Every structure is written in structure tokens, then in C-alpha cells.
Amino acid sequence: MKLIRAVSCWGNEASPLEALRLAEAWGFEAVEGQLPPDFPAEDSGKSVIVEISTGCPAGIYVPSLRATPADHLDDFRRKLDAALPLNPIRITTLAGADFWDFSTSCRFLGELLEIARSAGTRICVETHRSRPTFHPLRTARLLAELPELSLTLDVSHWCVVCERAVAGIPEWMDPIEQRVGHVHARVGYDQGPQVPDPQSPWHREDLASHLACWQRIAGFHDGILTITPEFGPDGYLHVDPYSGQPLANLRELNRSMGELLAREIPHSV
Numbered sequence: 609m610k611l612i613r614a615v616s617c618w619g620n621e622a623s624p625l626e627a628l629r630l631a632e633a634w635g636f637e638a639v640e641g642q643l644p645p646d647f648p649a650e651d652s653g654k655s656v657i658v659e660i661s662t663g664c665p666a667g668i669y670v671p672s673l674r675a676t677p678a679d680h681l682d683d684f685r686r687k688l689d690a691a692l693p694l695n696p697i698r699i700t701t702l703a704g705a706d707f708w709d710f711s712t713s714c715r716f717l718g719e720l721l722e723i724a725r726s727a728g729t730r731i732c733v734e735t736h737r738s739r740p741t742f743h744p745l746r747t748a749r750l751l752a753e754l755p756e757l758s759l760t761l762d763v764s765h766w767c768v769v770c771e772r773a774v775a776g777i778p779e780w781m782d783p784i785e786q787r788v789g790h791v792h793a794r795v796g797y798d799q800g801p802q803v804p805d806p807q808s809p810w811h812r813e814d815l816a817s818h819l820a821c822w823q824r825i826a827g828f829h830d831g832i833l834t835i836t837p838e839f840g841p842d843g844y845l846h847v848d849p850y851s852g853q854p855l856a857n858l859r860e861l862n863r864s865m866g867e868l869l870a871r872e873i874p875h876s877v
Contacts, residue, residue, distance in 0.1 A: 612638050615634065619839055638655035645690055657834060706739055732759055735766065751783065763821060767797055794837070
């Protein structure tokens with residue numbers, strides 16, 4: 609299996625070109641983000657993972673309460689058309705809303721998959737708060753209803769939603785891990801979606817449970833596994849409550865996580 613690690617534009621607060629330079633400096637194989645049509649994908653020598661977020665303004669990830677399923681689908685079509693010329697190795701999407709009922713979510717995701725299929729591509733739907741995949745048991749039901757649904761797994765969101773180390777609950781994770789096409793590698797804990805530092809002894813068990821989950825997912829891939837270290841800003845990164853100064857270096861967290869993944873996930877060179 610080939611391991612492809614991506615530098616996240618969002619996670620590293622980097623423009624697409626800055627992320628490309630970081631990928632080169634860190635030895636990562638790809639760049640992930642909401643990439644512009646003129647991104648130099650073919651000239652970069654790096655793979656491209658395009659992120660599509662629907663139902664919200666650019667740079668925002670929480671869907672509007674007023675956006676209908678039709679609004680989300682129109683948004684997805686437009687952004688997918690812009691992404692395809694980049695020839696992405698993966699397309700990952702935050703689509704839909706958590707406040708829809710289950711049948712609405714099923715219909716929406718079915719239509720989303722059909723749009724991608726008609727465009728000659730495949731997508732991975734991210735597990736994320738504020739989206740239909742906000743909880744592991746609900747996500748398992750969606751997977752059962754939609755056999756073609758593939759996930760971008762960010763289990764850190766479920767840690768805070770469920771107030772549990774979800775990655776270490778096999779009866780919840782077993783039906784999900786086999787359907788993961790892409791991974792966002794951030795370590796959550798029972799009270800938040802991002803530990804201050806995954807190397808801290810205070811969070812040794814959290815790191816171990818996430819890493820074991822990612823290793824199991826790798827076992828289901830005999831071609832490539834794409835994975836993006838995604839420690840991020842925007843309230844995720846812990847800061848001093850008085851000075852507002854970060855308690856860790858965000859880019860260093862992602863670089864070192866990428867190195868850990870290369871050591872701990874068996875792969876071919």
C-alpha cells in the first residue's frame with residue numbers, strides 16, 4: 609500500500625501555494641484544500657485533494673440554517689465542476705446539515721453521489737459536526753442505506769459529540785472503518801476535537817486509540833491511502849486564556865504527525 613500524506617491549507621493557515629511549499633519542505637506527497645482553478649497541479653509534482661464545503665460562505669464550515677438540500681446540491685455541482693480540471697486524487701466534501709431528519713439526509717447523500725457519478729468521479733463525505741455524519745451510529749445507518757457511500761473519517765469530531773474515546777469502541781467503529789476512503793488525522797479527546805499536543809503524556813491513550821484506528825483503516829487498502837494531518841486553528845488550537853498565545857506551533861503539530869504516520873502505518877516506499 610502507498611501512503612499519501614497531504615498538507616492541509618486550512619489546518620496550516622496556508623494559501624494553496626504556501627501549502628505546496630510546505631509539502632515540498634516536509635516531504636509530504638499532496639496538498640489538500642479549497643484549491644483555485646489556476647492551482648499548478650500538474651507542474652507541482654504533488655497530488656491534489658480538493659475539499660468542497662456546501663451550504664456556507666467561502667472559508668466557513670458550518671452550514672447555514674437557511675440552506676435547503678437543493679441549495680447544497682447546487683453549491684456542490686458548481687464547486688465540483690471547478691475542481692475536476694485539477695485532476696484530484698481525492699475529492700472530500702462537507703455536505704448537508706445535521707438538523708435534517710434521517711430520510712432527508714439519505715436522499716440528499718444519494719443525490720450527491722449521483723452527481724459525482726455522472727461527472728465520472730467519486731467523492732468521500734467527511735464525518736463532521738454540523739453535518740449529517742455528526743455521530744458514528746447515525747453514520748453507520750447512512751452507510752447501510754447507501755452502499756456506494758465512502759467517508760473521509762475525522763473521528764476527532766465524534767470524540768467531543770459522544771464525550772468518549774470513540775476510536776476505541778469497536779462495535780461502533782467496525783462497520784465504519786471499512787468504508788473510509790480518506791482520513792483527517794487529528795486527535796480528539798472526550799471534551800474537545802483537538803488535544804493540545806498529541807505527544808503529551810496527558811493524551812497518550814487518545815493518540816494510541818486514534819493511531820490504532822488509522823492502522824486498521826490502512827489494512828483495508830491495498831492500493832493507496834490518503835491521509836491529511838489536520839490539527840487546525842479557529843478555536844481548535846489551545847491558547848493561553850489571557851494572552852491568546854498558542855500553546856503549540858500549529859504547523860509543527862501537523863509536520864510531526866505526518867512523520868508519525870509514516871513510521872506507524874505500514875506502507876511501501
